[in-house]
Amino acid sequence: MIINKIFNVDDYYYDVFMAISESLTGFSVNELQSTGLAEIYYKHILGQIEAVTFTEFLNVSKTALENSYTQDQLNNAISADILSNPATQEIAQSVITLWYLGTWEGAYVNDLSYKEGLVWNVMHAHPPGAKQPGFKSWSVKPVNSNS
Structure with missing residues (x-):
């Protein structure tokens, strides 16, 4: 697969991160962006784990994508x-969790990470208390209600 230049980010590994995130989550790079x-998320991971460990994960990912x-x-x-390699498995699982739940090691990265977690798209739902339909929306009958 071709790894396209995604953003004007100086770090080449960012593009690999986005490409592997697309494959791990099933969401397109555009949807993730x-x-x-x-x-x-990219900068958060760099701040949470050793750069050499993250680089190893990205190099293995790059090889998989290119071949x-x-x-x-x-x-x-x-x-x-x-996913079967102990050296990269945990990071891959953490990246998936990060995109779906907005958490890294059980803590939200920021307020937006809760609101934009992919889990809400998968469930066709809204994050409670964070996005529309909004406060007291449950008290209004749906437009197409048969009751």
Whole structure:
């Protein structure tokens, strides 16, 4: 797969991070960027783990992305080289959790990370107390209510 230059971020590994995040989450790079958290998450991870550990994860990810020509090949490479490898498995799981729940090691990265967690899109729901439909919206009958 081709790793495209995504942002004008000087760090090449950012593009690898976004490409592997797309594959790990099932959400497109555009959808991930639309959360407004892509760069924040990348920088947060760099601040939480040793740079050499994160770089190793990104190098393994880069190899998997570059050597896969179909989605099946990429899925197999991720399973075999990243998720089954003790050196990269925990980081991959943490990246998935970060995107879906907005947490790193059980703590929210920031207020936006709760609101923009991918879990809400998957559930077709809104984060309680954070986004529309809003306070007391449950007291109004739905427009298409049959009752």
